[in-house]
Amino acid sequence: MFQPLLVRRYLLSKAMPLLAAMAVLLCAAMVLVTWSVMNGFLNKLIASGRTTTGDVTISFPVQGFPHADELIKMLEKDPLVEAAAPMIEGYGLLGLPNGRTRTVFVRGVDGPQYARVTSFSDIIWWKPLDEPMPKDSDRADPRLKPDLQDDLRRYVANGRTLTRDDSAAVVLGIELSGLNDRNVAGFYHPLRALKMLPDGTSTQIDVFMPMNGEVVLTMLRTDTKGLSAVGSVSRNFPVANEFNSGTFEIDRNVVIARMDAVQEMMGMSAGKRVATPAEVERMRKAGTLPPPEPTSAGDGGESFATAATASAPRYLIDDPARVTHVLVRGKGDLGVLGATTPLRERVEEIYAEFAAKHPGVVPSGGPAGAIDILTWEDQNRTMIQAVQKETGLVLFLFSMISLVAVVLVLTIFWSMIAEKTKDIGVMRALGASRSAVAGTWLLYGLAIGLVGSTVGVLLAYVIVWNINAIHDWMGATLGLKIWDPAVYYFTEIPSKVDPGKALAVFLAFIVACVVGALVPAVRAARMDPVRALRFE
Amino acid sequence: MLRLRNIHKTYQLGRTSVPVLRGVDLDVARGELLVILGSSGSGKSTLLHLMGGLDRPDKAQASANGLAPSIEVDGVQLVGLSQRGLDLHRSRTVGFVFQFYHLLPELTVLENVMLAAMVDGGGPFAGDAQGRRERAMTLLHSVGLDHRLHHRPVELSGGERQRVAIARALINKPPVLLADEPTGNLDSATGAKVLDTLLALRRDHRQTMVIVTHDAATAARADRVVRLVDGCVMGEMGEMSEVAAVRAVAALPIPLDHDHVDAEAPAHRPMHEPMHEPTQSSHALQAAPSDTTTDATNATELLPPPAETTRTNGTLPLSASQGPEQILHAVRQALQRTD
Numbered sequence: 001m002f003q004p005l006l007v008r009r010y011l012l013s014k015a016m017p018l019l020a021a022m023a024v025l026l027c028a029a030m031v032l033v034t035w036s037v038m039n040g041f042l043n044k045l046i047a048s049g050r051t052t053t054g055d056v057t058i059s060f061p062v063q064g065f066p067h068a069d070e071l072i073k074m075l076e077k078d079p080l081v082e083a084a085a086p087m088i089e090g091y092g093l094l095g096l097p098n099g100r101t102r103t104v105f106v107r108g109v110d111g112p113q114y115a116r117v118t119s120f121s122d123i124i125w126w127k128p129l130d131e132p133m134p135k136d137s138d139r140a141d142p143r144l145k146p147d148l149q150d151d152l153r154r155y156v157a158n159g160r161t162l163t164r165d166d167s168a169a170v171v172l173g174i175e176l177s178g179l180n181d182r183n184v185a186g187f188y189h190p191l192r193a194l195k196m197l198p199d200g201t202s203t204q205i206d207v208f209m210p211m212n213g214e215v216v217l218t219m220l221r222t223d224t225k226g227l228s229a230v231g232s233v234s235r236n237f238p239v240a241n242e243f244n245s246g247t248f249e250i251d252r253n254v255v256i257a258r259m260d261a262v263q264e265m266m267g268m269s270a271g272k273r274v275a276t277p278a279e280v281e282r283m284r285k286a287g288t289l290p291p292p293e294p295t296s297a298g299d300g301g302e303s304f305a306t307a308a309t310a311s312a313p314r315y316l317i318d319d320p321a322r323v324t325h326v327l328v329r330g331k332g333d334l335g336v337l338g339a340t341t342p343l344r345e346r347v348e349e350i351y352a353e354f355a356a357k358h359p360g361v362v363p364s365g366g367p368a369g370a371i372d373i374l375t376w377e378d379q380n381r382t383m384i385q386a387v388q389k390e391t392g393l394v395l396f397l398f399s400m401i402s403l404v405a406v407v408l409v410l411t412i413f414w415s416m417i418a419e420k421t422k423d424i425g426v427m428r429a430l431g432a433s434r435s436a437v438a439g440t441w442l443l444y445g446l447a448i449g450l451v452g453s454t455v456g457v458l459l460a461y462v463i464v465w466n467i468n469a470i471h472d473w474m475g476a477t478l479g480l481k482i483w484d485p486a487v488y489y490f491t492e493i494p495s496k497v498d499p500g501k502a503l504a505v506f507l508a509f510i511v512a513c514v515v516g517a518l519v520p521a522v523r524a525a526r527m528d529p530v531r532a533l534r535f536e
Numbered sequence: 537m538l539r540l541r542n543i544h545k546t547y548q549l550g551r552t553s554v555p556v557l558r559g560v561d562l563d564v565a566r567g568e569l570l571v572i573l574g575s576s577g578s579g580k581s582t583l584l585h586l587m588g589g590l591d592r593p594d595k596a597q598a599s600a601n602g603l604a605p606s607i608e609v610d611g612v613q614l615v616g617l618s619q620r621g622l623d624l625h626r627s628r629t630v631g632f633v634f635q636f637y638h639l640l641p642e643l644t645v646l647e648n649v650m651l652a653a654m655v656d657g658g659g660p661f662a663g664d665a666q667g668r669r670e671r672a673m674t675l676l677h678s679v680g681l682d683h684r685l686h687h688r689p690v691e692l693s694g695g696e697r698q699r700v701a702i703a704r705a706l707i708n709k710p711p712v713l714l715a716d717e718p719t720g721n722l723d724s725a726t727g728a729k730v731l732d733t734l735l736a737l738r739r740d741h742r743q744t745m746v747i748v749t750h751d752a753a754t755a756a757r758a759d760r761v762v763r764l765v766d767g768c769v770m771g772e773m774g775e776m777s778e779v780a781a782v783r784a785v786a787a788l789p790i791p792l793d794h795d796h797v798d799a800e801a802p803a804h805r806p807m808h809e810p811m812h813e814p815t816q817s818s819h820a821l822q823a824a825p826s827d828t829t830t831d832a833t834n835a836t837e838l839l840p841p842p843a844e845t846t847r848t849n850g851t852l853p854l855s856a857s858q859g860p861e862q863i864l865h866a867v868r869q870a871l872q873r874t875d
Contacts, residue, residue: 002654009642426638429590430652430704431627433620529590530582533638 002432003440007447010416017448020412020513024452025459027405028509031398032460035501037467038391040494045383046335048247050376052107052254054085054117054327055334056347057379059372061089062222064268064322065362071326071354080346082331083116085109086323088262094255095216096177097207098193104176104255106219108262111162117329120256123243124159125174125188126210128152133186135469141187155210159241168261169240170215173251179207180242184472186492188244213239217257221267233265246492263321273319278360280315290315337384340375348373402512409448409516413441417520424524425532438525445517449510457506460497467493537610537712537744538564538587542603544594545582545767556582557593558767564744566711569735571758572748579767580748581716587746588630588714589614589622610711627655631705631743633734635717637697639689639704646672646685649703668707675703679733695726702734706741713738713745719754728753 011017058071068086075084088108095101115121129143136144143152158164159171174180180188190209194202207213218234237257245251263269274293275283283289292313330343351373352365363370377384417424424437463470471493474480543560546553556579564570574580585591586607593605593615607614610629614622626632631652639648649672676682679699689697698718705713718734719727731754738745747754748764755761762769 002651005643005647005651005654006640009640009647013642422638423640426640427651427655428623429588429626429632429634429638431623431625431655433623436655530585533590533634 002427003436003443006440007444010420010444011447011451014416016412016416017444020409021448021452021455023405023408024449024509024513025456027398027402028453028456028505029459029463031395031402031508032457032497032502032505033463033467034394034398035391035505036460036464036497037494038387038394039498039501040464040496042384042387042391043496044246044494045380045387046337046376048245048250050335051119051123051245051247052250053376053379054329055340056328056330056344056373056375058326058328058347058351059089059324059374060363060370061324061372064088064324065371066320066322067354067358067362068321068323068326070357071351074350074354075326075328075347078346078350080330080343082329083113084326084328085113085117086259087114087325087327088259088266088268088322089324090219090262090266092217092219092255094172094176095218096179097195097205097213097215098177098179099196100178102176103253104217105253106217106262107254107256108259108266109162109256110259111160114256114327115160117327119245120243121160123245124156124171125242125244126152126159127156135185135472136183136187137185140183140185142189143187151211155241158210159243162240162256162258164210164238164240167238168258170217170237170258171241171243171256172209172215172239173254174242174244175248175252176255177209177213177242179209179213184476186468209239210241215239215255217255217265219262219265221265230267235261235265237261259323263323268322268324270321271319272316275315275317276360277312279317282360283315283317290317337377340377344373344375344378402509405452405509406512406516409445409513410519413445413517413520414523417441417524420524421527421532421535424527425529425535428527428529429533434525437527438521441517441521441524442514445513445515445521446510448517449513452513453506453509456509457502460502460505464495464497467495537566537568538562538746539606539608540583540587541606543583543586543605543607545579545586545591546594556767557586560764560767560769562762562769564746566744567742569738569745569747569757569759571755571761572746572764573750573755573761574748574764575750578764580764583764584714584716584746584748586614587712588632589617589625627652628708629710630712630714631708631710633698633701633705633713633715633718635720637689637694637701637721639697639700641689644686644688645676645681645692645700648689648700649676649707652704653707671707672703675706675737676700678737679703693726694722695730698722698730699733702730702737706737709741711743713743715745715747715749717749717751718747719751720749724753727751731757 072084072086075081086109088106090106090108092104092106093101094104109120111120127143128149129141132139132141132144142148158169162171163169174188179191179193181191182188190207193205193207195205196202214236216234216236218232220229221231221233222228223230243251243256245254260269280289293316328343328347330340334340334343348365351371352369355362355365355369355371365371365373427437427440428434471482474482540560540562543557543562544555545557546555548554560579560583562583572580572583582591586593587609589609593607595605605615609625612621612625612629614625617625640651643651646669650668653668653671673682673685676685679702681696681699681703684692684696684700689700692700698721702718705715713734715734719731722730735757747758749755764770
């Protein structure tokens with residue numbers, strides 16, 4: 001085998017093959033960086049979908065449904081289910097300490113139970129840190145300050161229980177208040193806020209949200225059918241902590257509040273309500289009908305009474321507390337597309353069983369049921385599919401660009417074969433077969449592919465691992481800000497390379513180089529040795 | 537050892553057919569050193585390529601007389617042999633020495649020599665890296681280049697490069713050596729040394745050898761000399777003295793146009809002489825019996841009188857009264873011009 005010797009010598013003695021290898025390495029790096037960032041974006045999207053909602057969500061928005069505790073017990077008995085937790089979700093207005101008001105998405109949860117289903121404990125931001133964040137080389141993160149550690153521990157406890165000073169409290173998304181400044185290293189500094197005064201002037205206020213921040217939350221209260229608003233309720237909440245889910249949209253728009261407080265504000269806590277005619281009939285048959293209420297006693301707003309039944313006697317019955325969602329976490333790692341389907345099917349079965357126990361009281365289950373049972377994947381399907389399609393499109397485009405590398409290898413090899421015509425004649429004169437000559441050039445292509453792909457993949461790893469630092473550097477020195485968290489959903493550019501994808505790119509570019517070398521190799525093999533020897 | 541019959545070769549250049557070999561019959565005995573003398577364009581390199589399996593002769597129906605061609609080398613018929621068979625023939629049976637050395641510039645001296653033994657299916661060292669290396673080093677020692685093993689060809693003189701090429705030709709111990717103007721690119725002193733080396737090694741290895749040349753000094757070392765004129769073996773001579781060889785070379789037809797002329801460029805081949813009407817000088821040589829041992833006197837006698845032999849307008853100004861050295865010098869100058 002003379003081919004390895006020749007290939008080794010050709011590789012090291014000429015600039016052209018190195019140029020070809022460089023083209024290959026740049027293309028390989030470009031494709032892998034793009035693929036990794038897009039894939040990282042998708043993975044973050046997937047992870048974020050589960051961060052605050054768990055794997056499967058049972059929801060009946062606005063109106064809610066009762067007996068959630070019973071459903072949760074049924075769910076937690078199932079071997080596929082790790083934990084389940086109730087949640088109330090609604091829209092609200094949030095008055096901030098600096099006088100600004102924002103529309104928000106309110107989630108009322110039981111802190112400890114919510115933490116069993118989601119990553120709530122992990123995403124609480126103001127907590128003591130032992131080690132700085134990777135890019136915080138100056139250890140400037142306030143969470144590292146020794147004199148703050150006790151306070152931070154208290155803030156964490158407050159956040160987990162959604163309580164501050166024994167009062168129901170809220171945990172805000174870290175980007176919501178606008179009173180935190182994000183450093184390029186990724187941590188936040190509380191800002192000294194300016195509060196607008198009615199006379200048009202402003203005054204500086206010293207607010208650190210988990211310490212002394214307070215907000216005013218206003219929510220709409222609906223009737224028990226959730227059909228119409230019956231008034232708005234406002235309440236002051238101390239801020240227990242802030243959270244950073246890594247998803248800009250959530251961190252900017254979501255307030256997590258204690259469930260009992262939200263339940264009360266939305267009129268979903270336990271109480272009495274007017275029985276529906278069907279319930280009256282059922283109680284009559286069962287002999288459990290309570291004595292009727294005087295007709296003037298109703299407040300009208302929450303009654304199911306209609307004009308036709310207004311004169312009929314009203315019967316008040318117990319109205320158990322309602323929630324709009326039950327969140328379910330499955331056992332094992334379900335953060336992969338398609339992995340939650342068995343869990344969702346099992347939850348559907350359990351819910352159908354649950355609904356059968358409470359006919360007419362909870363939304364029906366089954367395929368045509370009123371309840372929504374969705375996995376995190378279902379909830380984010382539009383976004384996930386958009387990112388998947390975008391990833392595919394970008395990969396396709398870059399692959400097209402990478403064909404340039406193949407053509408470049410072909411061109412370089414073509415001209416090298418012209419230059420090496422005499423060598424080919426010599427090899428043929430020494431007895432090398434046509435296939436051996438072709439094999440030399442294919443091996444050469446393989447070698448260039450190996451060198452280019454190896455260095456390209458390594459370069460891609462270096463770029464992707466440092467992509468946020470590179471981005472920050474570009475922002476600081478060149479004024480370029482490519483990754484805007486407000487546009488791109490996440491606050492950090494994804495920075496992980498999937499080894500499987502790296503291997504795929506590595507192999508694809510080796511194959512591309514061999515393909516690029518194929519036509520010149522055939523040309524070399526078909527050369528007439530006599531003419532080749534006489535080539536000038 | 538080598539037996540060629542009815543060998544025709546015509547190159548097709550565009551719409552023009554250019555015949556290069558026109559029915560060559562030739563035998564070379566085992567162990568013989570045959571020199572084929574021929575001027576540029578006479579087809580001698582083409583003939584060598586055919587013997588080495590680098591090229592194929594015209595098929596019978598394409599040739600002038602319609603007889604089937606035959607090239608038998610060491611008992612193997614090359615005509616009709618598969619491409620792979622020809623590859624094996626080149627790697628196992630023949631060793632080539634070229635005028636322009638044809639060393640691979642990226643490889644070292646040692647690697648250039650070993651390369652021939654690394655060809656798949658090649659000679660006795662194809663699968664034996666250690667044996668191959670030792671054989672190459674021994675050969676390079678034999679040609680006096682053991683101090684140049686790791687040099688690149690570009691760092692060697694012309695004579696040294698040709699000695700590397702000789703070592704490369706010998707590494708697979710081929711029974712046949714084919715040399716195409718092995719000293720043609722060297723000055724006379726270096727050429728003589730290289731030729732000494734080549735012939736000594738060939739003698740040691742008892743190889744059959746065919747050299748094509750228009751160098752009288754080389755011809756003078758042959759066991760037998762044949763003359764190729766316009767694609768035909770026109771004169772067959774036995775062993776000859778250097779003077780006779782010089783005169784034989786001098787008698788070769790010289791192309792009128794002094795463009796580069798050789799078999800590889802048949803379009804430029806001189807066609808000024810009638811193929812079937814030998815020149816005066818070739819007539820004279822043809823008249824010599826092939827088994828006659830010629831000497832300077834005989835050769836001088838064979839040449840026409842000075843008045844007739846003096847050729848102008850593209851011919852050499854030679855005279856029988858000139859000494860061998862002068863003739864040789866004139867011939868070389870003329871040949872250098874034609875090359």
